[in-house]
Amino acid sequence: MSxxxxxxxxxxxxxxxxRVAKEFQDGDYVNLGIGIPVLASNYVPAGREVVFHSxxxxxxxxxxxxxxxxxxDFVNAGGQAVTIIPGTCFFDHHESFSIVRGGHLDISxxxxxxxxxxxxxxxxxxxxxxxxxxxxxxxxxxxxxxxIIAMNHVxxxxxxxxxxxxxxxxxxxxxxxxxxxxxAVIEVTKKGMVLKEFAPSWTPAEVQExxxxxxxxxxxxxxIEL
Amino acid sequence: xxxxxxxxxxxxxxxxxxxxxxxxxxxxxxxxxxPTCLLEALARKGVKNITTVSNTTGFGSxxxxxxxxxxxEDMDVLVRNGLVKKAIVAAPVSTVYQNNFEKLLRAGKVExxxxxxxxLAERIxxxxxxLGGVYVPTGxxxxxxxxxxxxxxxxxxxxxxxxxxADFALIKAHKGDRWGNLVYRRTSRTFxxxxxxxxxxTIAEVDEIVELGQLDPEAIITPGVYVDRVIExxxxxxxxxxxxxxxxLDSQAKTKARGSA
Numbered sequence: 310m311s312x313x314x315x316x317x318x319x320x321x322x323x324x325x326x327x328r329v330a331k332e333f334q335d336g337d338y339v340n341l342g343i344g345i346p347v348l349a350s351n352y353v354p355a356g357r358e359v360v361f362h363s364x365x366x367x368x369x370x371x372x373x374x375x376x377x378x379x380x381x382d383f384v385n386a387g388g389q390a391v392t393i394i395p396g397t398c399f400f401d402h403h404e405s406f407s408i409v410r411g412g413h414l415d416i417s418x419x420x421x422x423x424x425x426x427x428x429x430x431x432x433x434x435x436x437x438x439x440x441x442x443x444x445x446x447x448x449x450x451x452x453x454x455x456x457i458i459a460m461n462h463v464x465x466x467x468x469x470x471x472x473x474x475x476x477x478x479x480x481x482x483x484x485x486x487x488x489x490x491x492x493a494v495i496e497v498t499k500k501g502m503v504l505k506e507f508a509p510s511w512t513p514a515e516v517q518e519x520x521x522x523x524x525x526x527x528x529x530x531x532x533i534e535l
Numbered sequence: 536x537x538x539x540x541x542x543x544x545x546x547x548x549x550x551x552x553x554x555x556x557x558x559x560x561x562x563x564x565x566x567x568x569x570p571t572c573l574l575e576a577l578a579r580k581g582v583k584n585i586t587t588v589s590n591t592t593g594f595g596s597x598x599x600x601x602x603x604x605x606x607x608e609d610m611d612v613l614v615r616n617g618l619v620k621k622a623i624v625a626a627p628v629s630t631v632y633q634n635n636f637e638k639l640l641r642a643g644k645v646e647x648x649x650x651x652x653x654x655l656a657e658r659i660x661x662x663x664x665x666l667g668g669v670y671v672p673t674g675x676x677x678x679x680x681x682x683x684x685x686x687x688x689x690x691x692x693x694x695x696x697x698x699x700x701a702d703f704a705l706i707k708a709h710k711g712d713r714w715g716n717l718v719y720r721r722t723s724r725t726f727x728x729x730x731x732x733x734x735x736x737t738i739a740e741v742d743e744i745v746e747l748g749q750l751d752p753e754a755i756i757t758p759g760v761y762v763d764r765v766i767e768x769x770x771x772x773x774x775x776x777x778x779x780x781x782x783x784l785d786s787q788a789k790t791k792a793r794g795s796a
Contacts, residue, residue: 343630364652365563365722381567381604382709383721388565399721401728401756402563402590403660406653410673429676440640442626447673448653482676 312467314519318510319461319491320533327352327535329418329459329489333359337415338408340364340449343387345459346418360396362414364445366405369396386445409445410452417453419446421460421488423475426522428485428497430458431477441478450481462490463519471495471502472521492516494533501525506533540715540765541744545576548738548766552577552703557586559659559699559734560610561706561727564591564626566599568723570707570740571606572768577705578612584620587613588659588701590652590726591626592636606768611635619645623699625652651679654696656729661698663733663761668697704734708757711741712748715762716755724756732761739765 320328326348333339333349335357341347350372353359360369363385370385371392379390400408408414423431430450434441450456463469471488488495493516494506504524507516513526542548552558558577562568593611600607613619615635627647628637639645650658651673661669670693674680684695706727709720717739719728731737739757744767 363722365565365568366725367722380721381565382723384565384567385722386563399719399724401719401724402652402656402726403729405725406656410653410657410671440628440637442628442630443649443651443679444626445652447651447677447679451672451675452653479677481673 314515315467317492317515318508320508321491323348324535325459325489325491328494328533329457330354331535332416332455332457332487333357334415335359338362338368338413339416339418340409340414340453342417342419342446342449344420346420347385347387349418349459362405362408363391364402364405364409364449366400366402367391368398368400368408369394406445406448409448412452412454414449414453416455416457417449418457418459419449421458421470421485423470423472423477424458424460424485424488424497425471425475426473426497426502428483429475430456430480430485431475432458432480434478436477443480446480450484455486456484457487457489458485459489462492462516467519469519469521492519495520495524496527498525503527504530506531508533537713539713540759540763541713542764542766545572545740545766546579548764549573549576549580549703549705552580552582554583555585556582556703557588557701559701559704559706559726559730560587560589561704561725561730562590562609563722563725564594564609565723566594566604566607566609568707568725568727569609570705570727570738571608573705573738573740573766574610574612575608578608578616578618581616582618585613585618586621586623587619588623588655588699588730590624590655592622592624592628592634592647594629595634614639614645621646621648623648623650623655625650625655654679655699656726658696658699659726659729659733661696662700663730666698668695670694671696699733701734702736704730704732704737706730706737706739708739708741710743710745710750711739711762711765712745712750712759713765714747715739715757715759715765716750717741717757717759717762717765718750718754719756728756731757736763737761738763741765741767743767
């Protein structure tokens, strides 16, 4: 794949998180993975009440403490100290994954390495490392009502991450509903992948050039609105 | 005779753990949720060829000391002292740095059986609850399904996952009484409460032992029937102790000095 787009504008991590957060509806229960996803907690649209779950056993928590503060007995799945809010509730790991696997979360947001045309996800093993960590990713991928993947559109050497068939070890099959990348928002549907939005300065044709499967351009396809 | 599960020392608490034992280690991976003093005692005892069941394989005390923790040991103390033969674990390696377990794994000196985190919790619960296994949707179509029975139930595909039990479970709780009733503190409950009762012998390291009757019956998370031994952490450390800033600063200074040398 060429690197002819290498100097083009791309959304930064915070802006991608901001776009992800637009998906949160009033009353949603949401799990955010480590990395870009967790940043989305800062951008819940005004007027919507969203409850965050963390797989280490808490539903409903507030902001992340600054370094050196907070309670070591109260952290999110990334190990960051977070704050109690009215409504916070703690539980053990078995309960936590009953919530995850039982379909009780409205949205799960995770990072990704590859997403296939059918919505297969690969995100736990970078092939060069040979050893990876599954952690809670497989459970979150099969369990949430809506799985959103936030990732860069291409690899460091410009290979597409949105592919016809994943070449990396899978996390789960046919699980991804929406992909938010640094240049596009793509929905996975039964008919195929639908390009909903593209980054400023990009065109749908240019997004297609760095995407392996054929994209269906939505009739109302537009520039990403934040 | 009154029931009394309280033991006097950490060394006594782990004295009968033999070579080759299977040991569950509670916690999420954060040192605050880890039965640190029990792990230190086990490392001192120095048993060989153990199989562990845990969420992670430990970051190591250097990491936690740098963050200012007084009790800074996690599963790494067993790994680096050569106690571990095999780990049944959700997160065998860290995504941010290479821990001792990863080094040994790459050298072929330890084995790992990786289990998705929710499946790990469910297999432990199955062991504790006397079930023969559970059908889970997690892992279908991935490396995890290898060698497992598949079954379609109500149109959805599941894998049969077998129960996990152990000889010993080492867990961390906040308060306990002489019957073994336990309460936890915030996100330090995690795998601790899940593992209580899933082993032949469950040993709980607690911040504080209280008189029978002092725990609110409505708030007890782990009924004492699951717990065999309760041991209190040294009293000089208060439950609410924050990381000690001076120690953290000293540790940071040392690391910086090491880095520039």
